[in-house]
Amino acid sequence: MDDLESRLSRLTAPDLKPPVFPTADVAYTLHDTPIGTMLLAVANGRVVASSFGDEETMTNRLARAVSTRVLRQPRPLDDVRRQLDEYLAGRRHEFDLEVDLALATPFQRLVLTDLPTYTSYGRTTTYGELAGELHKPKAARAVGTALGGNPVCVVLPCHRVIGSSGALTGYAGGLDAKRFLLNLEAKS
Amino acid sequence: MAPDKTVSLPPFQALVDAHWRDVARLARALAGPVDGDDVAQRAWEKAFAAYSGLTSAKNLRSWLLTITARCATDLHRARRPQRPLDEAPAVAVDGPDAADWPDPDLWRAVNELPERQRFAITLKYVGDLDHHGVAAALDTTPAASRRLVSDALATLRTKLGVHHG
Numbered sequence: 001m002d003d004l005e006s007r008l009s010r011l012t013a014p015d016l017k018p019p020v021f022p023t024a025d026v027a028y029t030l031h032d033t034p035i036g037t038m039l040l041a042v043a044n045g046r047v048v049a050s051s052f053g054d055e056e057t058m059t060n061r062l063a064r065a066v067s068t069r070v071l072r073q074p075r076p077l078d079d080v081r082r083q084l085d086e087y088l089a090g091r092r093h094e095f096d097l098e099v100d101l102a103l104a105t106p107f108q109r110l111v112l113t114d115l116p117t118y119t120s121y122g123r124t125t126t127y128g129e130l131a132g133e134l135h136k137p138k139a140a141r142a143v144g145t146a147l148g149g150n151p152v153c154v155v156l157p158c159h160r161v162i163g164s165s166g167a168l169t170g171y172a173g174g175l176d177a178k179r180f181l182l183n184l185e186a187k188s
Numbered sequence: 189m190a191p192d193k194t195v196s197l198p199p200f201q202a203l204v205d206a207h208w209r210d211v212a213r214l215a216r217a218l219a220g221p222v223d224g225d226d227v228a229q230r231a232w233e234k235a236f237a238a239y240s241g242l243t244s245a246k247n248l249r250s251w252l253l254t255i256t257a258r259c260a261t262d263l264h265r266a267r268r269p270q271r272p273l274d275e276a277p278a279v280a281v282d283g284p285d286a287a288d289w290p291d292p293d294l295w296r297a298v299n300e301l302p303e304r305q306r307f308a309i310t311l312k313y314v315g316d317l318d319h320h321g322v323a324a325a326l327d328t329t330p331a332a333s334r335r336l337v338s339d340a341l342a343t344l345r346t347k348l349g350v351h352h353g
Contacts, residue, residue, distance in 0.1 A: 016212035019211075
């Protein structure tokens with residue numbers, strides 16, 4: 001590239017404006033909470049993600065499973081954020097949100113869909129007990145794996161399910177987050 | 189279930205994050221500081237509307253810059269006063285306002301190029317597109333793009349008194 005060509009390519013324009021868009025098919029935001037940064041996403045007014053997963057991985061999964069028109073737009077998440085904050089402050093015991101398990105496998109859907117009815121605020125159940133509720137008494141391990149991949153964490157309370165020994169076992173947001181949530185529910 | 193198994197397009201936000209500055213810069217270079225932002229915004233609206241129907245994930249940057257160039261062309265045509273005959277002046281009246289740019293002498297000279305040459309060198313150097321990309325944006329062939337760019341460079345060298353490097 002000669003001098004003239006490099007002068008042409010060096011054009012700098014100050015104060016560029018980012019584009020604005022109508023509401024996306026999938027709107028998401030990154031929300032800082034006491035248990036870590038969560039990626040929250042809605043599609044058609046339903047929560048499709050409430051996750052500790054990283055932005056690139058999660059938005060790629062959403063693009064494949066729901067729609068490629070995925071945008072970072074905080075406004076459509078206002079209600080989700082508010083309810084989550086209330087819950088995390090101990091002021092809310094149930095979520096008034098519709099959930100869409102587009103990111104879940106068929107077995108995860110089976111395990112997650114009725115989780116709020118098989119568990120209750122402030123109480124824990126075990127993987128084995130939950131497997132029994134689902135009429136799959138031998139599937140405790142598979143149930144654990146399904147819960148571990150919960151795309152709608154906290155809203156679908158997989159944190160209330162623990163090992164039969166009482167060990168917390170695991171959590172997508174880390175064991176500290178699981179302990180925080182269980183302590184919160186025990187106190188509130 | 190994925191809507192289409194054959195192509196896996198990235199989430200639209202990834203395109204915005206990776207390319208919005210390039211689109212905005214190209215739009216300013218093609219349409220000037222006043223209209224450039226409108227051109228960029230319109231280009232993004234078009235891209236957003238078309239994205240769900242897109243069948244190839246290749247060259248998304250080039251695809252965005254092509255849409256930007258077309259929006260700039262549309263605006264240019266809409267602004268051009270109606271004339272009974274197509275006697276458009278060689279001087280682009282709505283190009284970048286050279287006085288506000290770094291390197292004003294260069295951009296004043298670019299501004300005076302015929303429209304297709306001005307678009308071609310802007311796409312090539314500000315947009316950093318190859319001749320295939322420039323050709324796609326201008327609805328022409330790579331050979332014609334190469335010619336437009338070399339004619340434009342020759343004119344600029346004469347005007348600015350710079351020698352071939």
